[in-house]
């Protein structure tokens with residue numbers, strides 16, 4: 001049984017002032033694997049004070065100094081990709097293929113931020129005016145559990161590139177991977193106090209970061225409900241906020257799409273990380289006149305999405321992260337059935353022979369109406385809604401008929417038409433003919449999916465404040 005009792009403050013591992021102890025449960029079998037001593041407000045204030053001291057010098061650092069730090073972080077995190085991946089698999093049941101991809105993406109985020117920093121002019125001048133982009137100050141970085149390692153890296157990378165010092169609050173379901181990550185951080189020998197990490201609860205550590213007047217900015221990734229709390233409570237101290245929240249992303253198959261490719265890709269997007277992904281394509285919009293073909297293709301390709309042991313490289317769908325998450329997914333499956341949607345594959349309960357952990361059956365509903373709860377609310381599990389549409393305009397209307405606007409996917413062979421449809425979709429990112437990523441492209445949402453953007457120059461600008469000097 002592992003025990004974690006320390007935070008990382010002012011360049012050192014320090015014992016927790018807070019006393020509350022939490023168990024970490026392996027979701028594959030429901031057994032406790034670690035005890036963690038959680039921080040209190042005092043631990044958080046100590047970390048904020050360290051970051052505030054460090055900001056007096058790091059806030060004036062040059063691009064070259066920041067670039068060196070980003071490169072060091074890339075090296076130290078890259079060296080531990082396997083250990084980070086193993087921790088993700090063990091503590092929240094992340095399927096190993098996805099976990100490995102996410103951890104590598106985290107390491108790469110440091111190099112991507114360094115590249116973006118070189119491209120971002122921090123000073124602009126014209127006539128007798130000079131504008132400099134100044135770091136906002138101490139930033140509080142709060143991550144969710146589903147891709148904690150990536151968000152720790154991506155948020156820190158943008159903040160460092162901007163010249164901010166930080167206090168990080170990783171998800172309480174991610175403390176094992178955070179321990180490995182902290183060893184990488186320590187190994188990178190950053191200036192003391194530049195990056196502090198406090199292990200604790202959202203309503204204790206997170207709330208103190210949001211409330212504390214010495215924190216200038218909050219960069220948060222998590223649920224829309226908590227994001228709204230942060231925006232409201234942060235207003236008291238005029239916090240700058242970046243909020244990366246939930247999604248209910250549409251995946252539009254146009255009637256000329258190559259279904260043999262587009263449907264497996266759509267299922268891949270819906271079931272990625274066991275469906276626990278903010279950008280999951282959880283609403284599949286298909287032309288009504290090809291619905292039967294869609295159903296048949298789904299049934300045919302389902303064996304390529306096995307559920308089981310997350311450590312097995314063949315597994316696509318592992319367990320849900322917690323018992324609560326398991327119950328939540330079950331309640332949505334029940335709700336879908338009650339509301340009249342038809343279960344094409346999956347359904348309620350555990351898959352056969354996987355009763356011990358928090359496993360659910362990957363479930364695909366057809367005959368879904370976009371007004372149904374399962375089509376409107378983020379389920380955060382392997383549940384896909386197939387919704388049929390009559391015309392292109394109808395598809396666009398249904399895609400946009402949601403409170404969210406994080407991501408969208410569109411498939412079709414006529415690229416002009418695909419681009420025309422993409423131009424009318426309200427979402428922060430739209431992937432055409434497949435799942436795509438670009439770490440220089442902004443990531444973030446329209447509407448309830450959030451405020452602001454991460455990654456690339458957009459992500460760095462979120463930690464900067466323009467200052468104009470007029471002579």
Ligand code: NAD
Pocket residue numbers: 142143144145146147169170171172200201202203205206207210221222223224226227229230243244245246247277278279378380406444445449450
């Ligand atoms: P969550 O909102 O429950 O928790 C996220 C983080 O916020 C955790 O570290 C938690 O401790 C902290 N927190 C909780 N209450 C807080 C408070 N009052 N003040 C400050 N911090 C607080 O989310 P989760 O369950 O960890 O993650 C799943 C959610 O995250 C989903 O809704 C998903 O869509 C979203 N998400 C969004 C993105 C994106 O980039 N848009 C990426 C991944 C996940």
